[in-house]
Amino acid sequence: MSNQRTIFNLLKALVVLGLASLALVQLGCTNFNDVPPVTTLENPARSRTIGDYPVAGKVLAVQVCAACHGVNGYSNSPVVPNLAGQQKDYLVNQLQDYRDRSRSDKNGVLFMWGMARNLSDTQIQELANYFSSLPANRVNTKYANDSRLARGKIIFEKGIPEAGVIQCNSCHGADGRGMATFPQIAGQHPDYILQQLNVWMHPDEKKFMEVGGNTWAPRTVTFARPRGVLMLNNVKNLSQEDADAVAVYLSTLQ
Amino acid sequence: MNIFKALLASLYGLLLFCMGLNYAEALPLFSRQTGQNCIACHAGGQYPELTPYGRYFKLTGYTIGTRQDVPVSIQFVGGAATSTSGNNGPSQNHQSGKLEPNYLFLDVGGKIFDNFGAFSQWYYGVDEQVSGGAKVPNQVANQNSFNADVQDWRYADHYVGDSSDSIKDVIWGASLNNFAGVTDVWNSSPMWMYPYMGSTRNSSTYGLPYSSKLGPWTIKNPGYGAYVYLNRNFYVEADLYQSGGTGAFSWMTYPASNSNPNSAPSYLQGLNPYYRLAYQSDEHDGHNWMLGILGVNINQYGSCSSIASNGFYKGAALNCSGPVNSPALSAGTVQYRDKAIDGQYQYLVEPHAVTAQYRYTKETIYDPTGVSYSNPNNSTNSFMSKVSYVYNATYGAAVAFQNITGTSDAHYGTNAVSGANLNPNSTAWIPSIWYQPLQNLRITYQYTAFTKYNGGTTNYNGSGTNATANNASWLYLWLAM
Numbered sequence: 001m002s003n004q005r006t007i008f009n010l011l012k013a014l015v016v017l018g019l020a021s022l023a024l025v026q027l028g029c030t031n032f033n034d035v036p037p038v039t040t041l042e043n044p045a046r047s048r049t050i051g052d053y054p055v056a057g058k059v060l061a062v063q064v065c066a067a068c069h070g071v072n073g074y075s076n077s078p079v080v081p082n083l084a085g086q087q088k089d090y091l092v093n094q095l096q097d098y099r100d101r102s103r104s105d106k107n108g109v110l111f112m113w114g115m116a117r118n119l120s121d122t123q124i125q126e127l128a129n130y131f132s133s134l135p136a137n138r139v140n141t142k143y144a145n146d147s148r149l150a151r152g153k154i155i156f157e158k159g160i161p162e163a164g165v166i167q168c169n170s171c172h173g174a175d176g177r178g179m180a181t182f183p184q185i186a187g188q189h190p191d192y193i194l195q196q197l198n199v200w201m202h203p204d205e206k207k208f209m210e211v212g213g214n215t216w217a218p219r220t221v222t223f224a225r226p227r228g229v230l231m232l233n234n235v236k237n238l239s240q241e242d243a244d245a246v247a248v249y250l251s252t253l254q
Numbered sequence: 255m256n257i258f259k260a261l262l263a264s265l266y267g268l269l270l271f272c273m274g275l276n277y278a279e280a281l282p283l284f285s286r287q288t289g290q291n292c293i294a295c296h297a298g299g300q301y302p303e304l305t306p307y308g309r310y311f312k313l314t315g316y317t318i319g320t321r322q323d324v325p326v327s328i329q330f331v332g333g334a335a336t337s338t339s340g341n342n343g344p345s346q347n348h349q350s351g352k353l354e355p356n357y358l359f360l361d362v363g364g365k366i367f368d369n370f371g372a373f374s375q376w377y378y379g380v381d382e383q384v385s386g387g388a389k390v391p392n393q394v395a396n397q398n399s400f401n402a403d404v405q406d407w408r409y410a411d412h413y414v415g416d417s418s419d420s421i422k423d424v425i426w427g428a429s430l431n432n433f434a435g436v437t438d439v440w441n442s443s444p445m446w447m448y449p450y451m452g453s454t455r456n457s458s459t460y461g462l463p464y465s466s467k468l469g470p471w472t473i474k475n476p477g478y479g480a481y482v483y484l485n486r487n488f489y490v491e492a493d494l495y496q497s498g499g500t501g502a503f504s505w506m507t508y509p510a511s512n513s514n515p516n517s518a519p520s521y522l523q524g525l526n527p528y529y530r531l532a533y534q535s536d537e538h539d540g541h542n543w544m545l546g547i548l549g550v551n552i553n554q555y556g557s558c559s560s561i562a563s564n565g566f567y568k569g570a571a572l573n574c575s576g577p578v579n580s581p582a583l584s585a586g587t588v589q590y591r592d593k594a595i596d597g598q599y600q601y602l603v604e605p606h607a608v609t610a611q612y613r614y615t616k617e618t619i620y621d622p623t624g625v626s627y628s629n630p631n632n633s634t635n636s637f638m639s640k641v642s643y644v645y646n647a648t649y650g651a652a653v654a655f656q657n658i659t660g661t662s663d664a665h666y667g668t669n670a671v672s673g674a675n676l677n678p679n680s681t682a683w684i685p686s687i688w689y690q691p692l693q694n695l696r697i698t699y700q701y702t703a704f705t706k707y708n709g710g711t712t713n714y715n716g717s718g719t720n721a722t723a724n725n726a727s728w729l730y731l732w733l734a735m
Contacts (some may be wrong), residue, residue, distance in 0.1 A: 041367045046412055049317070050319055067310045067318075191604075216735065218278040
């Protein structure tokens with residue numbers, strides 16, 4: 001018993017010394033962000049580091065992005081977009097726009113600016129590869145009998161000519177799968193589609209106070225998605241009911 | 255030991271030096287580390303309630319993001335609490351609705367290495383009514399003090415299998431921490447349940463006057479634990495807590511020590527186990543829920559106290575010849591056996607955040623030698639719950655219902671007329687509303703209403719005190735930088 005006690009105390013002392021030295025190193029004023037991984041202490045195969053040292057995009061996808069977007073590219077939260085099978089060029093553009101802060105829809109600012117801020121070009125390519133190559137094979141039956149589907153289908157296929165709303169499939173493809181920089185919108189969460197339609201439907205109204213991440217002085221952020229200016233003209237006359245209808249319809253597309 | 259203290263002192267000297275050099279960077283640590291807003295991890299911005307992502311961040315050891323050069327943030331809590339004239343009345347001061355500071359928190363840690371991170375919180379309490387929680391006060395005077403608060407130094411790893419693996423996702427880790435339940439990621443657990451903040455001036459703002467050992471801030475001692483989270487559904491954790499008053503981890507119980515007359519350590523006998531099992535549902539359409547069980551076995555010594563029985567604290571006087579606050583080892587231990595079930599529900603779809611939690615705890619208390627209780631056997635049943643709604647992470651409202659019942663014992667006081675022992679039976683409602691103009695700034699009005707106190711609604715103690723005499727309101731500001 002006393003031997004066990006001694007060993008236990010010895011172990012405790014070792015842990016304390018270890019923690020204290022780690023803390024000392026960590027709390028010091030040295031800049032660590034440029035040093036390569038210390039192989040004995042870092043774990044590049046399962047790292048959640050963004051920016052301390054280069055971690056493979058696939059590792060980040062699984063260890064960080066998947067926490068919200070799902071390891072299979074399907075998110076559990078309706079306000080977080082599915083990324084499975086998303087167009088690669090589109091993903092690259094969006095990550096770059098988050099990194100340089102030119103895409104400033106609300107959730108982009110709150111959630112994605114921080115995630116993207118220290119990504120390298122290589123990591124962005126690898127992340128886009130990962131999610132674009134995941135199969136988009138999930139069938140959404142939740143809205144199968146929704147009364148809004150018919151209206152949504154009309155808008156998707158024919159637009160609303162009298163309001164200047166162009167049909168979605170002219171750019172996003174006949175099946176909504178997207179094309180290069182035009183995103184896949186088929187099978188997306190309606191809540192997410194609505195969030196984004198609102199960015200373009202009310203571009204001047206969407207300002208919000210924000211602190212967090214790197215900026216702790218309160219500031220006002222205006223919604224913007226510069227690469228989506230085409231959408232600005234397309235949907236500015238879309239009514240809220242029609243936006244709902246098209247969002248629900250898109251979620252059922254396979 | 256002296257070497258360790260010197261190390262600790264130099265560590266904090268260095269830290270303060272860094273803060274001085276770069277104060278503008280001394281802002282909420284985890285948010286700077288991930289670059290994300292508070293609402294990424296906190297449900298509706300209602301810190302400390304965790305979103306599914308926030309739970310993942312904690313379970314993976316606070317390691318997401320970019321390591322910070324100055325891993326520090328500070329928080330301030332202050333406001334105006336009303337006085338109460340019930341049991342909480344004696345020994346309070348500076349109340350009656352004056353605006354006063356309560357807490358200044360210092361948070362350090364965050365990501366340290368890929369598998370290692372820390373949530374290390376310290377606080378300076380201003381005119382704090384009791385040290386280490388309002389439940390078994392060991393001091394009579396309000397005082398200023400610097401304290402080790404929540405400590406969770408964590409190693410964690412996360413394995414993700416491919417589609418052919420039967421185990422697709424395993425998070426495992428180990429923690430060095432200082433409160434039973436502090437490692438938990440659900441807000442129905444003892445350390446992280448509403449009300450999240452109370453005034454240093456009036457312990458009624460924290461709710462019930464008595465809690466089980468499986469409660470907030472009851473046992474401040476070093477603990478060592480390990481956990482596994484399987485497929486993001488099944489969670490298992492076990493920890494062992496032991497006395498830390500003079501050991502290598504005594505910094506985790508600071509300032510409690512044998513020689514501090516104002517702050518007695520909790521003296522535990524041997525290793526005291528804490529366990530936790532939980533099932534967390536997957537998230538569907540913004541809904542997720544958890545059901546769990548948890549428990550703790552605590553064998554606790556008394557300490558030599560000169561204030562064991564007074565108008566404020568009704569504990570039995572200890573027969574102990576040692577200096578004040580030294581452990582009363584020869585008197586034996588009180589054995590607490592706590593078992594609880596708990597649950598949580600969340601609906602998180604902007605702009606709405608609905609969250610609800612409950613915890614039901616059965617506790618048996620065995621005190622054969624009369625360390626703290628007059629009966630050898632006592633028991634309590636307690637039920638804690640809360641529902642809240644937050645709109646757009648800006649406007650929030652919550653209400654808690656708390657109830658405890660138990661056997662009568664001199665520990666809970668005696669009737670001034672009949673001399674009969676009181677029981678802990680108390681019921682509290684705690685509504686609050688808050689406004690959060692910015693994510694790091696919250697203004698809350700919180701009210702605690704007792705419909706029963708020490709077993710009675712009117713004249714529960716023979717001195718004419720009614721339960722409502724313990725009611726308290728608190729208007730306060732919580733700022734995190």
